[in-house]
């Protein structure tokens with residue numbers, strides 16, 4: 001089976017495919033055919049995708065879908081979503097329509113500040129380090145001018161640099177804790193380039209600083225990197241309506257509102273539930289983040305850290321009933337970009353942004369937060385009323401039928417049949433067998 005390989009990256013694409021097919025799969029010919037089947041028919045488009053990453057042998061498709069009818073601050077959006085899980089897009093669309101008829105979503109940007117740090121070791125006199133930092137700070141900022149110039153012209157750049165002493169955690173450990181405004185860019189490259197320059201200048205200036213001993217001059221830079229924890233790059237989205245207007249479930253609106261708030265409160269205090277509750281939110285968030293070519297791993301890491309900011313993992317959404325009004329909201333950190341990265345490169349990302357009316361990063365933050373809130377509303381609503389499986393299995397029906405190899409005609413018949421029947425793997429299998437045997 002799998003054996004070590006030298007110089008894999010230097011092989012041609014065909015050679016890579018041959019190697020993987022022969023060394024890692026049972027049926028090399030079928031593997032080669034499958035990998036090629038997923039190539040784009042236009043060689044220029046395929047080359048574009050090949051060059052996004054390294055060692056590309058094919059493409060990996062995800063469905064690209066639209067959830068329409070999102071009214072956000074009185075503006076209507078059709079929201080593109082890239083996701084493999086059935087029922088997510090249907091749930092988002094349903095929640096969007098529900099709130100469209102009740103005034104829509106209201107959103108607000110609380111902050112747009114990004115963070116990066118130069119981690120370094122200095123084991124000398126602390127007061128001297130502090131004096132050195134104060135004297136060298138303007139020089140640090142000046143040294144990054146070539147990197148920050150164009151961002152500054154547009155109103156962004158380095159906001160703040162702070163010296164932090166973390167020697168109580170690790171011997172000699174200090175940081176330059178830096179904050180940035182990166183406007184419509186997610187800013188990872190900008191921030192990392194700034195930080196590496198700041199680190200270089202810090203070291204150079206320390207070597208030349210007369211106040212340090214020879215040993216103190218030797219600051220050890222450990223690393224310079226942005227943080228994906230962005231608690232001040234924050235957006236809030238809310239829906240609200242009088243409790244009686246909630247009612248289109250099987251139970252009275254008052255009961256539904258109370259059950260809903262209780263379910264959210266359970267996610268606030270109970271980490272096992274909070275993780276699943278937040279996973280449902282991320283179904284909406286990740287799908288839009290992916291469709292718009294943003295870094296969903298960065299978003300995921302930052303969001304979950306934020307969910308644990310008070311010392312225990314908790315719900316990202318909140319709900320209450322106040323003076324007869326049902327209120328449901330989310331606060332979520334989202335470092336997103338609508339320029340740079342894949343935004344101009346990936347044709348589907350370009351299209352997704354066009355469908356969203358070419359939003360600024362701030363607008364995209366609001367749309368993404370709304371997708372998360374809508375998704376959570378739909379999930380919790382199902383959970384406290386019909387249960388999640390009824391809707392989910394209906395949406396999953398086609399996957400089951402495809403897995404069982406049903407023909408188009410059989411699928412059509414069974415979709416109609418299961419409109420008022422319970423969908424389970426077994427019930428679908430049995431129904432398909434019944435049709436086939438007739």
Ligand code: MEV
Pocket residue numbers: 085276277278279280281283379380383388
């Ligand atoms: C499934 O992908 C997401 C849910 O589990 C979310 C939740 O439980 O709130 C339905």
